[in-house]
Amino acid sequence: MPAPSPRSRAARERAAKRWYVYLILCRSGTIYTGIALDVPARYAQHLAGTGARYTRANPPRRLLTKFACPNQSVAGRLEAAIKNLAAIDKKKLVGRTGAQVRRALLS
Numbered sequence: 001m002p003a004p005s006p007r008s009r010a011a012r013e014r015a016a017k018r019w020y021v022y023l024i025l026c027r028s029g030t031i032y033t034g035i036a037l038d039v040p041a042r043y044a045q046h047l048a049g050t051g052a053r054y055t056r057a058n059p060p061r062r063l064l065t066k067f068a069c070p071n072q073s074v075a076g077r078l079e080a081a082i083k084n085l086a087a088i089d090k091k092k093l094v095g096r097t098g099a100q101v102r103r104a105l106l107s
Helices: 006-016 039-048 053-057 072-083 087-091 098-106
Strands: 019-026 031-036 060-069
Touching (some): 031 060, 031 087, 060 072
């Protein structure tokens, strides 16, 4: 059996780390949803204007919450589920744990 390439090994290691889904309240009153390994560093990118295109046009006001996920796959699915919610429903997620939100949206 051939040894896995360094690239695929790195991808597997990255995917196996704890990922987070985070919600940012933007100055326009909208809520941005994203995923990251390091939420404080990613939020700093959004503040600096080097994050997502959306937060460059709608600068962040504050980080609302973050939800821990066991891996990148779950984080991506949870992010997609949250993005499909209305803003009022996104605000209801603040204060809940990652496990509670995953059960509610991914079950």
